[in-house]
Amino acid sequence: MSHDHDDRPQLTAAQAAAVLTPPPGRTGGDLVVESLQGLGATTVFGLPGQHALGMFDALRRSSLRYVGLRVENNAGFAADAYGRITGEVAPLLLSTGPGALTSLAALQEAAAASAPVLAIASQVPTAGLGGGRHGYLHELRDQQASVRDIVKSVHTVRAASQIPSAIAAAWESALTAPHGPVWVEIPQDVLLAETSLPVVSAMDATPRELYPRPELTIAAAHLLSNAERPVIIAGGGVVRSDASGKLRALAERIDAPVVTTFGGKGAFPWEHPLSLRSWLEDRHTTDFLEDADVLLVVGSGLGELSSNYHTFRPRGRVIQIEADAGKLESNHPALGIHSDAREALSDLLEAVERREDPGAAERVRTVLEKVRARIDAQELTLEQQVLAAVRQALPDGSPSFWDMTILSYWAWSAFDARRPNTMHSAQGAGGLGYAFPAAIGAAAADPTTPVLAVSGDGGAMYSLAELATARQYDAPLTWLIVDDGGYGILREYMTDAYGEATGTELARPDFVALAESFGVPAVRTTPDSLAADLTKALAAPGPSVVVLPALLRMFEPTHL
Numbered sequence: 001m002s003h004d005h006d007d008r009p010q011l012t013a014a015q016a017a018a019v020l021t022p023p024p025g026r027t028g029g030d031l032v033v034e035s036l037q038g039l040g041a042t043t044v045f046g047l048p049g050q051h052a053l054g055m056f057d058a059l060r061r062s063s064l065r066y067v068g069l070r071v072e073n074n075a076g077f078a079a080d081a082y083g084r085i086t087g088e089v090a091p092l093l094l095s096t097g098p099g100a101l102t103s104l105a106a107l108q109e110a111a112a113a114s115a116p117v118l119a120i121a122s123q124v125p126t127a128g129l130g131g132g133r134h135g136y137l138h139e140l141r142d143q144q145a146s147v148r149d150i151v152k153s154v155h156t157v158r159a160a161s162q163i164p165s166a167i168a169a170a171w172e173s174a175l176t177a178p179h180g181p182v183w184v185e186i187p188q189d190v191l192l193a194e195t196s197l198p199v200v201s202a203m204d205a206t207p208r209e210l211y212p213r214p215e216l217t218i219a220a221a222h223l224l225s226n227a228e229r230p231v232i233i234a235g236g237g238v239v240r241s242d243a244s245g246k247l248r249a250l251a252e253r254i255d256a257p258v259v260t261t262f263g264g265k266g267a268f269p270w271e272h273p274l275s276l277r278s279w280l281e282d283r284h285t286t287d288f289l290e291d292a293d294v295l296l297v298v299g300s301g302l303g304e305l306s307s308n309y310h311t312f313r314p315r316g317r318v319i320q321i322e323a324d325a326g327k328l329e330s331n332h333p334a335l336g337i338h339s340d341a342r343e344a345l346s347d348l349l350e351a352v353e354r355r356e357d358p359g360a361a362e363r364v365r366t367v368l369e370k371v372r373a374r375i376d377a378q379e380l381t382l383e384q385q386v387l388a389a390v391r392q393a394l395p396d397g398s399p400s401f402w403d404m405t406i407l408s409y410w411a412w413s414a415f416d417a418r419r420p421n422t423m424h425s426a427q428g429a430g431g432l433g434y435a436f437p438a439a440i441g442a443a444a445a446d447p448t449t450p451v452l453a454v455s456g457d458g459g460a461m462y463s464l465a466e467l468a469t470a471r472q473y474d475a476p477l478t479w480l481i482v483d484d485g486g487y488g489i490l491r492e493y494m495t496d497a498y499g500e501a502t503g504t505e506l507a508r509p510d511f512v513a514l515a516e517s518f519g520v521p522a523v524r525t526t527p528d529s530l531a532a533d534l535t536k537a538l539a540a541p542g543p544s545v546v547v548l549p550a551l552l553r554m555f556e557p558t559h560l
Contacts, residue, residue, distance in 0.1 A: 019198040019199070020198075022196065022197065022198050022199055023199070025194070026058075026061075026194065026195055026197075026199075027054050027057070027058065027191065027192055027193060027194055027195060028054055028160045028163060028186065028190045028191040028192065028193055028195060029053075029054030029055040029056070029057055029058035029191045029192070030058040030061060030062075030195070030199075031160055031163040031164060031195060031197065031200060032054075032055050032058060032120060032163055032167065032186070032191070033055065033058045033059055033061070033062040033064055034062070034164075034199055034200035035163060035164045035167040035168065035200050035203065036064060036091050036167065037062060037063065037064060037200075038164070038200045038201055038202050038203040039089070039167070039168060039171050039203050039205055040088070041064060041088075041089065041091050042063075042064065042065060043064065043065045043066075043067060043082065043090070043091075043444055043445075044059070044064050044065070044066055044067070044091040044092070044093055045066075045067050045068075045069065045075045045076075045078050045079040045082070045090065045091070045092050045093070045441065045444075046066070046068060046069075046072075046075050046091075046092055046093030046094060047068060047069060047070075047071070047072050047075050047093075047094065047095065047099060048068070048093075048095065049094070049095020049096065049099045049122065049138075050095065050096075050137060050138070050188075051095055051096040051122035051123065051124065051137075051138060051187075051188040051191075052093060052094065052095040052096070052099070052121075052122035052188075052191070053191075053192075054122075054188070054191030054192045055093050055120065055122070055186075055191055056093065065444075067440070067441075067444050067469075067473060068469070069437060069440065069466055069469050070465035070466055070468060070469055071102065071465055071466075072094055072095075072099050072100075072102035072103040072106075073102050073103055073104075073105050073106045073433070073437075074106070074433070074436075074437035074440075074462075074463060074465070074466050074469075075092060075094075075103065075106070075437070076092055076103040076105075076106025076107055076109075076110065076117065076119070077106045077109065077433070077434050077437040077438045077441065078437045078438060078440045078441030078444070079091070079092040079106075079110075079115075079117045079441060080106060080109055080110040080113065080115040080117055080181075080438060080441065081115075081399075081401060081424065081437075081438035081439065081440075081441035081442045081445070082441040082442065082444055082445045083110070083115040083116040083117055083174075083179070084113065084115050084240075084421070084424055085399060085421065085441075085442050085445040085446065086445050087116075087179075087240070087242070088116070089116045089117075089118050089171050089174050089175060090115070090116065090117050090118065090441070091118045091120060092117055092118065092119045092120070093120055094119055094120065094121040094122070095121070095122050095138070096121065096122045096123055096124060096137075096138040096139075096140075096143065096188070097137075097138025097139065097140055097143070098138060099121070099138070100119075100121045100143055100146070100147070101140075101146060103119060104146065104147065104150060105429070105431045106431075107119060107147065107150050107151060107181045107183075108150050108429040108431070109426055109428050109429040109431055109434060110180065110181040111150055111151065111152070111180050111181055111428075111429075112428025112429040113236065113263065113424075113428035113429075114178045114179040114180055114236065114237075114240055114323075114324075115179060115180070115181065116174040116175050116179040116180065116181070117174065117180075117181040117182070118167070118170055118171060118174050118181075118182055118184065119147075119151070119181060119182065119183050119184070120167070120184045120185075120186065121143070121183065121184070121185050121186075122185075122186060122187070122188055122191060123143060123185050123186060123187040123188065124136040124137075124138065124139050124187065124188060125187055125188050125189040126158060126187045126189055126190065127189075129158075129187065143185065144156065144183070144185060147183045150181070151180070151181045151182050151183045152173050152174065152180040152181065152182050153169075153170065153173040153182045153183070154182075154183045154184075154185070155167075155169055155170045155173075155182070155183065155184045155185070156184075156185050157184065157185065157186040157187070157190060158187070158190070159190065160190055160193060160195045160197060161197060163186065163190075164200050164203060166184050166186075167184055168203050168204075168205040169205070170182040170183070170184045171205040172205040172206070172207050172208075175205075175207035176207040176208050176210070177207070177209075177210045177241070177323035177340040178237070178240075178323040178324040179240060209340065209343065210323055210338070210339055210340040210343065211339060211340070211343050211347075212321070212337045212338075212339035212343060212344040212347055213337070213338075213339075214347075216335065216337045217337070217344070217347045217348060217351050218351060219335060220296070220319045220335060220337060220348060220351075221348055221351035221352045221353075223294045223317055223319060223335070224254050224256070224294055224296060224319070224348070224352050224355070225254070225352050225353040225355055227254075227256075227292075227293050227294035227316075227355070228293050229291060229292050229293045229294075229316075230254055230255075230256040230292060230293070230294045230295075230296065230355075231256055231257050231258075231259070231276075231288070231289055231292035231294075231295050231296070232247070232250070232251055232256050232257070232258045232259070232295075232296045232297075232298065233258075233259055233260075233261065233289070233295065233296070233297045233298070233300055233302070233306070234247055234258055234259070234260045234261065234264045234267040234268055234298050234299065234300070235260075235261040235263055235264040235267075235297070235298060235299035235300025235301075235306065236261065236263030236264050236299055236300065237264075237298060237299020237300065237321075237322065237323055237340075237341040238260075238264055238267040238298055238299045238341050238345075238420075239263070239264055239265075239266060239267050239299075239420050239421050240299070240341075240421075241299070241323075241340050241341040241342035241343075242342060242420070242421075243267075243298075243299075243341045243342035243345050243346075244266070244267045244268065244420040246341075246342060246345035246346055246349060247267055247268060247298065247341075247345055248268060248269065248272070249349055250345055250348055250349050250352070251268065251272075251274050252274070253349065253352060253354055253355070254352055254354070254355040255274070255355055255356055255357035255358075255360045256274065256296070256360070257274045257275075257276050257288075257360055257363065257364045258272075258274055258275055258276060259275075259276035259277065259278065259279070259280060259285060259289065260277070260278050261278070261280060261300050261305070261306040262278060262280070262305055262306070262412035262413075262425065262427050263300070263306075263427065263428065264278075264299065264300065265278060265412075265415070265417040265423040266417035266418065266419050266420040266421065266422055266423055267420055270416040270417070270418065271416075273361035273364065273365075274360060274361060274364055275364065276288070276364055276367060276368070277368065277413075277414075277416075278412060278413050278414075278415075279368075279371045279413050279414075280305065280306055280307075280308055280413070281305070281308055281309075281412075281413055281557065281558065281559070282308070282371050282374070282413070282558055283308070283558035283559075284367050284370040284371050284374065285308075285367060285371065286308045286311060286312050286558070288363070288367050289312060289314065290312065290313055290314055290315055291315065291316075292314070292315075292316050293315075293316035293317065294316055294317050294319065295314050295316055295317070295318045295319070296319045296321070297318060297319065297320045297321065297322075297334070298321045298341050298344070298345065299321065299322065299323070299341040300322070300327075301322060301324065301327030301330055301331065302320075302331045302332060303331065305412070305427060307331065308558065308559045309557075309559040310331070310559075311559045314332055317334075317335065318332050318333065318334035318335070319334060319335045319337065320332075320334035320335070320336050320337065321337045321339055321341055321344040321345070322336070322337070322338065322339075323338070323339065323340050323341065325338050374555075374556075375414075375555055378555055378556060380553060380555055382527060382550065382552065383406075383407075383410055383552050383553060383555075384410075384414070385527050386407060386482075386527055386530060386548070386550065386552065387407065387410050387411060387414055387415060388531075389527070389530040389531035389534065390407075390411075390415075390452070390454070390480070390530070390531075390534065391415060391416060392531045392535075393530075393531050393532075393534035393535040393538060394452055394534070394538065395449075395450065395538065396418045396419060396422075397419060397422070397449060398422065398449055398450050398451060398452060398538070399421075399422045399423070399424065399439075399442045399449070399451050399452075400417075400422065400423050400424070400451070400452040400453075400454065401424050401425070401434065401435040401436075401438040401439045401442065401451070401452070401453045401454070402423070402424070402425035402426075402434075402435055402453075402454045403425070403426060403432060403433065403434050403435035403436075403453075403454060403455040403456060403459035403460075404425075404426055404427070404430055404431070404432055404434070404456075404459060404489070405454065405455060405456030405458075405459055405482060405488065405489065406456065406482070406484075406488045406489050406492075406552045406553070406554055407454055407456075407482050407552060408425055408427075408454060409489065409554060410552075410554070410555075411423070411425075411454075412425065412427065413555075424438065426438075432458065432459040432462050433455075433459055433462025433463050434459075435453040435454055435455045435459065435463070435479075436453045436455060436460070436463040436466055436470075436477075436479050437463055437466050437469075438453070439451045439452065439453035439475075439477045439479070440466060440469055440470055440473070440475050440477065442477075443470075443473075443475035443476055443477050444473070444475070447475075447476060448476075449476070450476045450477065450478065450538040450539070451475075451476065451477040451478070452477070452478055452480065452534075452538065453477060453478070453479045453480065454480045454482070455479065455480070455481050455482070456481070456482050456483075456484065456487070456488055456489075457481060457482070457483040457484065457485065457486070457506065457508050457511070458486060458487040458488070458506055460479075460481045460508075460511065461506070461508065464509075464514065467514075467515055467518040467520050467543070467545075468518055470518075470520065470542075470543035471518050471519050471520055471542075471543060474541070474542045474543070475542070475543050476541060476542060476543075477543050477544075478534065478537040478538050478543070478544045478545070478546060479515075479543070479544070479545045479546070480534065480546050480548065481511050481545065481546070481547045481548070482548050482550055482552065483508065483511065483547055483548065483549045483550070484549075484550060484551045484552065485505060485506060485508070485551075486501075486504045486505040486506045487503075487504045487506070488504075488551070488552065489554065490503075490504045491504040491505075492553070492554055511545060511547045512524050512545070512547055515545040520542075520543045520544060520545055521537075521540070521542075521543075521544045521545070522544065522545035522546070522547065523537070523544075523545075523546055523547070524547045524548075524549070525546055525547065525548050526548070527548070527550060530546070530548055533546050534546055
């Protein structure tokens with residue numbers, strides 16, 4: 001069998017000589033970092049550990065920039081944010097056992113949010129693998145078993161020559177729609193052993209494109225073109241596939257109102273006449289969506305939050321475009337189209353007929369007025385004032401990262417992200433401690449743009465160690481901590497359900513003094529001075545902390 005190599009890059013004489021006489025002193029760890037460089041990586045996150053030292057020593061001989069955090073879970077959150085912001089693979093270097101396991105909550109968030117994180121973990125020496133009880137430090141019977149339910153794919157290495165191929169396969173998996181975290185595992189002795197293999201050159205790990213089937217596009221276009229009341233729900237898949245322009249063009253072509261999910265914030269212009277914004281936890285919005293005769297759902301599985309806690313019952317035809325095959329029709333019967341959102345919207349744009357509906361914008365206005373009246377009747381002026389202050393202070397192009405806290409729950413529904421891919425939260429998996437380490441990852445992705453992190457005092461306690469990281473790398477970020485003396489949202493839930501709360505009240509430090517002890521400037525603010533203090537902090541170089549003592553309340557739920 002003959003192969004045509006004409007389309008492959010040819011080595012120069014100097015490169016060929018280097019292949020034949022690779023530099024001495026290289027190890028399996030060098031093959032790891034060379035593979036990452038060959039695939040285009042520039043930045044890696046992580047935390048060193050005994051079995052992983054071969055990788056970390058090799059970093060010294062590479063051009064990769066290393067961003068080291070203080071806790072593996074936080075390193076995972078930073079990599080997650082880097083992957084979301086750049087759309088590129090974010091390598092995460094981990095040690096064995098406790099180091100690997102401590103990253104799992106972050107990898108769960110990356111999986112839920114489709115962030116392309118490439119975790120490369122060490123393992124005990126090869127002789128200790130197989131489930132025996134050898135007594136190695138950090139030994140687990142089956143380390144991979146702990147991650148298999150979380151990541152997209154697992155890639156094991158047992159010899160040095162397997163390293164480049166395993167990392168390339170994992171890279172391709174992470175970037176194939178839907179994006180997600182992947183796992184590579186390499187034993188300590190393989191990382192430390194010297195290698196005479198040639199230096200790894202550029203590698204191709206181009207992800208497979210996911211196109212819609214043409215007969216499904218035709219069927220969907222026919223339904224939309226002939227609908228009387230079409231509506232679009234735009235999810236995070238629209239943002240991740242950079243399809244917000246296609247979404248807007250389609251909505252305007254068929255005069256369809258658009259609501260964005262919390263993961264899809266910024267996918268559609270907030271002030272557009274067809275924008276229902278993001279009020280999914282509102283019965284007026286739910287009623288409007290149920291009344292659609294054709295509902296186009298793009299890049300969303302219509303999970304708990306996007307369906308007003310599963311109270312949404314569509315009465316019309318549902319068309320669902322989703323890159324994750326497992327989410328197709330997982331909650332509602334639909335014309336399911338397994339495709340990347342950008343490709344499917346592009347094909348739909350060509351196939352639909354123009355449809356004019358002069359009343360669509362008026363119906364949208366009516367829904368938003370009902371939502372506004374409902375919120376206004378609850379006298380939640382402090383909460384709206386605080387959210388407006390954050391919006392006023394945050395530059396349009398600055399990314400923001402939101403922890404699981406009451407102000408974030410408001411922001412999901414009421415915050416204008418203004419641009420796609422600028423507002424991110426941990427609502428995928430719902431774990432605490434996401435915002436601040438994620439902001440560090442975003443600052444690493446673009447050090448020229450200030451970044452905002454928003455936490456409650458409870459969530460902030462998960463991430464305090466990373467004040468040292470922010471200071472060490474002089475990250476341009478501001479951390480807003482809303483201090484209400486406990487787990488505020490859980491306090492509300494328990495008080496509503498049981499009459500009183502248990503385990504929600506927290507002793508906490510003087511956050512201003514604590515930040516300053518790390519060399520990070522900090523200020524205690526008020527709702528009235530918040531906009532000015534945040535503006536000043538975001539404009540200053542390096543990291544900063546703004547503490548807002550405030551007891552915020554949630555708006556009344558409509559799903560109960």
